[in-house]
Amino acid sequence: RSGKMAKLTHLVDNEVFRAYATYTTIVLLKMMLMSLITAYFRITRKAFVNLEDTASFGKGESAKKYLRTDPDVERVRRGHLNDLENIVPFLGIGLLYALSRPELSTALLHFRIFAGARIVHTFAYLIPLPQPSRGLSWAVGYAVTISMAYKVLKTVLYL
Amino acid sequence: RSGKMAKLTHLVDNEVFRAYATYTTIVLLKMMLMSLITAYFRITRKAFVNLEDTASFGKGESAKKYLRTDPDVERVRRGHLNDLENIVPFLGIGLLYALSRPELSTALLHFRIFAGARIVHTFAYLIPLPQPSRGLSWAVGYAVTISMAYKVLKTVLYL
Amino acid sequence: RSGKMAKLTHLVDNEVFRAYATYTTIVLLKMMLMSLITAYFRITRKAFVNLEDTASFGKGESAKKYLRTDPDVERVRRGHLNDLENIVPFLGIGLLYALSRPELSTALLHFRIFAGARIVHTFAYLIPLPQPSRGLSWAVGYAVTISMAYKVLKTVLYL
Numbered sequence: 001r002s003g004k005m006a007k008l009t010h011l012v013d014n015e016v017f018r019a020y021a022t023y024t025t026i027v028l029l030k031m032m033l034m035s036l037i038t039a040y041f042r043i044t045r046k047a048f049v050n051l052e053d054t055a056s057f058g059k060g061e062s063a064k065k066y067l068r069t070d071p072d073v074e075r076v077r078r079g080h081l082n083d084l085e086n087i088v089p090f091l092g093i094g095l096l097y098a099l100s101r102p103e104l105s106t107a108l109l110h111f112r113i114f115a116g117a118r119i120v121h122t123f124a125y126l127i128p129l130p131q132p133s134r135g136l137s138w139a140v141g142y143a144v145t146i147s148m149a150y151k152v153l154k155t156v157l158y159l
Numbered sequence: 160r161s162g163k164m165a166k167l168t169h170l171v172d173n174e175v176f177r178a179y180a181t182y183t184t185i186v187l188l189k190m191m192l193m194s195l196i197t198a199y200f201r202i203t204r205k206a207f208v209n210l211e212d213t214a215s216f217g218k219g220e221s222a223k224k225y226l227r228t229d230p231d232v233e234r235v236r237r238g239h240l241n242d243l244e245n246i247v248p249f250l251g252i253g254l255l256y257a258l259s260r261p262e263l264s265t266a267l268l269h270f271r272i273f274a275g276a277r278i279v280h281t282f283a284y285l286i287p288l289p290q291p292s293r294g295l296s297w298a299v300g301y302a303v304t305i306s307m308a309y310k311v312l313k314t315v316l317y318l
Numbered sequence: 319r320s321g322k323m324a325k326l327t328h329l330v331d332n333e334v335f336r337a338y339a340t341y342t343t344i345v346l347l348k349m350m351l352m353s354l355i356t357a358y359f360r361i362t363r364k365a366f367v368n369l370e371d372t373a374s375f376g377k378g379e380s381a382k383k384y385l386r387t388d389p390d391v392e393r394v395r396r397g398h399l400n401d402l403e404n405i406v407p408f409l410g411i412g413l414l415y416a417l418s419r420p421e422l423s424t425a426l427l428h429f430r431i432f433a434g435a436r437i438v439h440t441f442a443y444l445i446p447l448p449q450p451s452r453g454l455s456w457a458v459g460y461a462v463t464i465s466m467a468y469k470v471l472k473t474v475l476y477l
């Protein structure tokens with residue numbers, strides 16, 4: 001039993017894997033933060049989508065007026081969806097990349113740039129910053145993921 | 160070759176990992192169920208979004224009237240998107256947590272509460288139950304994921 | 319150090335895992351391609367959702383007319399969301415399946431059919447092909463994922 005546990009722990013003793021775990025956790029927590037920001041704007045802007053969510057603001061017709069879209073809420077939701085579209089590929093390709101024996105320094109460079117780019121992307125979307133801030137930060141994260149995918153396919157290709 | 164296979168199998172012989180695999184598969188299957196529920200409501204409510212999906216209901220203008228949104232369809236789709244937003248972090252952070260040597264009993268507690276919370280969340284969204292049912296079940300799953308993320312970062316932090 | 323690295327590499331030396339890594343990378347890259355197609359249609363159709371994205375087309379009211387939805391853009395976005403809904407379960411369940419000691423030939427069959435089905439689904443959505451092309455390709459990918467989930471639960475079930 002303890003022998004098996006020891007084997008398992010090799011993954012978390014490996015520096016590349018630890019770096020992957022750290023940056024993946026950071027970007028996933030950042031993505032989860034979008035839920036809280038959405039809730040904050042829904043409550044402060046009184047803009048809801050489900051009738052049961054408006055019950056505390058009154059009954060019947062007086063509650064229905066809070067069933068509406070708000071530009072700030074929609075903006076956060078677009079940022080959240082963009083996170084999903086880009087962080088899911090990082091989650092999968094990054095894991096395979098971390099297992100494909102990259103140099104530690106190269107791996108760190110990929111993970112740090114991706115995490116930084118996604119954090120900049122969030123600020124660029126929510127403030128919002130003028131383009132091309134958001135576009136560039138999106139493209140940097142995208143390019144890092146493509147670079148990791150190339151390394152994965154070069155290392156493991158088995159069709 | 161068989162030596163390598165044996166090493167691989169250590170992961171699935173580890174009880175924490177097996178628990179992670181079981182609950183992850185359960186919540187992902189639950190999420191996939193949302194697709195079937197969406198299809199069910201689209202067909203019974205005759206509410207479609209693609210013109211090619213309405214072909215069996217008639218041609219031209221008579222088919223176009225089925226290109227519409229339906230409150231029940233939209234509700235399931237929101238539940239599905241909420242699943243994606245919350246189950247993706249569980250998938251990634253939960254995997255790293257399962258590899259970070261947690262106590263089996265602690266890990267089981269995390270996985271069981273998360274899966275239970277997401278199942279309650281789905282019922283709360285689809286029935287719908289009065290608030291704060293949905294809000295609370297969402298928050299419980301969110302808190303479990305944060306708790307696992309804390310353990311991961313404490314164990315592996317490598318910036 | 320090198321002893322630990324050697325253990326880690328067993329995963330990428332395993333043929334089932336290499337096949338999983340290859341096909342997962344392929345479907346994630348295919349999903350990422352949807353972002354580029356969305357951007358292409360947004361630019362060629364001049365249909366944007368953020369005011370800051372329209373700045374290069376003029377100022378004030380003349381830019382606002384490009385804040386609109388376009389049927390082609392919306393179609394790609396639906397395809398992208400459908401990818402997320404189906405490729406996330408494949409990512410998670412497929413990983414657990416690859417670690418559950420399937421026969422190599424059986425695993426390859428699952429991975430190849432899933433990847434093929436998702437590629438057909440994309441063409442069926444974007445061209446669009448008449449139904450049931452899109453519905454069938456969706457169902458094939460869904461069934462493959464269910465089949466892998468069954469194998470995972472049969473192998474590791476730990477509630």
